[in-house]
Amino acid sequence: MSGNHLFQQLRKKWRFVALALTAAAISFIVGALMPGNQQGSNNPATARVQVQNLNQFLTVNPSAKQVADDRTAFNVDRTVEKLLTVLESKEKLLTFVPPEQFQATTVFEGKVKNSEKVIALTVDDGPWPETTEQMLDIFQQNDVKATFFWIGKSIENSPEIARRVVARGHAIGNHTWHHWYDPMDAATAADEIDRTAKLIYETTGVKTTFFRPPGGVLNNGLAKYAKQQNYAVVMWSVTSADTDPRAQPSAFVNNVLKGAKPGAIVLMHDGGGDRSRTVKALPEMIAGLKKQGYRFVTIPELLEIQGQSAA
Ligand SMILES: [Zn+2]
Structure with a gap:
């Protein structure tokens, strides 16, 4: 209309x-x-x-x-x-669209001036009971906006939490329906992304053309379809490694603080399993980054900043 x-x-x-x-x-x-x-x-x-x-x-x-x-x-x-x-x-x-020069491209980090101390926290595999909301509270207390890449199945299980994430002003991206790694045909890839996009919209009113491939796999058909649809495929430059089942929260903090640089994209998880260790690590991670002089931006904001500094 x-x-x-x-x-x-x-x-x-x-x-x-x-x-x-x-x-x-x-x-x-x-x-x-x-x-x-x-x-x-x-x-x-x-x-x-x-x-x-x-x-x-x-x-x-x-x-x-x-x-x-x-x-x-x-x-x-x-x-x-x-x-x-x-x-x-x-x-x-409620609309998250990458600047034109980033559509149909793969982004690993924001290319910004060294003096531009911005960093983007990204949170995958939710929305998830308990951990997502605990992270939302920590983000709010620290005035941090992050980017959440959602799985269709997770939204189906926790639609109310999805709405809360959006209400707090975070950016949203698509992380497929099933979180499959294996190669798939074009129709399946399309369904994985489109079905999730539809549920994101129906649940929260959000339209997004930011995509993160599960496991960072770029050659199984998903990233190809996402690019055909003008999504920005968003990878990461620093991982908290919070999926390592043996690591302590302090290790996640160290990984992020060591890898931080202007324009970095940080990977962590709020769903897909027990993420209480990530919740534990988060306040110290944020405090450490703030101490290094960083301010926190969403992925759409980061690309906007890069686009401006290139212009
Ligand atoms: Zn994932």
Whole structure:
């Protein structure tokens, strides 16, 4: 539906509602002002007389009618415009599209000036019960925005958590439906990505053309399809290695702090298994990066920054 068409629809509806409200308000005011009619405003017959009187007044005073109409129309238009602005800015917030020069490309890190100390935390395989929300709280406490790459199956299991992630203002990417590594035919690859995109949209209203291939596998058909659809394929330059079952949280912290550099993309996980160690590592990781002077950006923001510094 085009914006214009929506505008017309809203205008019609709102004009009707506003006219009805205005008529009700006028008849109420007239009723209150009419002498000897204190109880009359609840009486339909009296109300009808009041409206008749008002109509008569407006008929013999056409300029008063014009003013009333104009004011109603003006207020309706302003209301509709405000509403549309809200809808448009909401849609903007919920749409994640890479800058054109990154569409259909694979990104491993942001190429930014050394003085531009930005870093992007990415969180894969959720949304996931408990761990995602614990991470959301830590991000909020530290004023950090991250990028979450979601699995379709995970969203199906935790739609409410998905909505919370979006409500907190994080960026979203597609991480396929099943998280398969093995080569697949074109139809399966398309289904893995499209089905997930559809559920992301239906659950949260988010449209995203950022894609992360499961396991970072770039040659099994998924990345190829994503590029055909103008996704940016987003890899990473630093891994927390938080999928290592034997490592301590302090090791995740060290991995990230050692690998950090301006424009780095950091990999960690909130789902796909028990990620309580990642949750444990996260506050220290963020504190360490802040101490090194980094500020945290989402993947769309990082590419925006790179695009600007190249221009
Ligand atoms: Zn994954």
